Amino acid sequence: MPSLISVAVLGYLMGSVPFAIIVSRLFGIADPRSYGSHNPGATNVLRSGHKLAALLTLLGDALKGSAAVLIAQALYPAHPAAPAIAGLAAFIGHLFPIFLRGKGGKGVATAAGVLMAISPLLGAGVFVVWAGMAKLFRYSSLAAISAAISAPLTALWLLGADTRLACITLMSTLIIWRHRENIRRLIAGTESRIGKKGA
Numbered sequence: 001m002p003s004l005i006s007v008a009v010l011g012y013l014m015g016s017v018p019f020a021i022i023v024s025r026l027f028g029i030a031d032p033r034s035y036g037s038h039n040p041g042a043t044n045v046l047r048s049g050h051k052l053a054a055l056l057t058l059l060g061d062a063l064k065g066s067a068a069v070l071i072a073q074a075l076y077p078a079h080p081a082a083p084a085i086a087g088l089a090a091f092i093g094h095l096f097p098i099f100l101r102g103k104g105g106k107g108v109a110t111a112a113g114v115l116m117a118i119s120p121l122l123g124a125g126v127f128v129v130w131a132g133m134a135k136l137f138r139y140s141s142l143a144a145i146s147a148a149i150s151a152p153l154t155a156l157w158l159l160g161a162d163t164r165l166a167c168i169t170l171m172s173t174l175i176i177w178r179h180r181e182n183i184r185r186l187i188a189g190t191e192s193r194i195g196k197k198g199a
Contacts, residue, residue, distance in 0.1 A: 003076045004085055011068035011086035015093025015110060018100055019060030020045050027053045041105035043140045058109050065090045065113030081163040087114035088167040095174060106178040108144045111171045115151065118164055125154045138193040141182035148172040
């Protein structure tokens with residue numbers, strides 16, 4: 001139990017690192033919480049028109065999820081649940097970061113990093129769903145929601161029912177919940193499309 005608590009705390013702290021804000025400051029662009037969706041995430045950074053900053057934010061948010069899983073695997077190889085718990089904690093840290101007083105992003109990139117580290121095949125499968133929906137409809141939110149729905153179903157098929165599935169299901173549920181306003185805008189036809197600056 002102490003080991004699981006330690007990986008959860010470590011994962012949470014890693015997930016709390018706000019790459020969207022760090023990268024934006026490094027590039028001298030506006031704080032992502034001041035425009036667009038006001039969300040400190042890669043999609044909103046892209047709305048600034050700075051593609052490299054958005055890409056680096058995406059990579060940072062994904063890598064912190066992967067790193068939490070891989071560190072837990074290295075530290076506690078005898079605890080098969082530790083990597084999934086660390087990944088879930090990193091995801092929650094991104095959503096409710098201690099460094100931003102609990103006001104974080106929606107967790108899509110961090111969840112993707114967690115999935116890739118748990119199972120590259122699982123991560124790739126969910127990414128295909130996200131990419132396909134994003135290319136077809138040009139709505140980041142719809143792509144994220146679709147990927148979130150597919151993640152636990154794909155995990156059940158590839159990994160079976162265990163702690164990993166429970167953690168992935170919780171992440172998917174939280175992603176959908178965090179997109180509740182986007183869902184309303186999608187229904188109303190007012191949701192912004194990918195790459196629309198300042199929207």
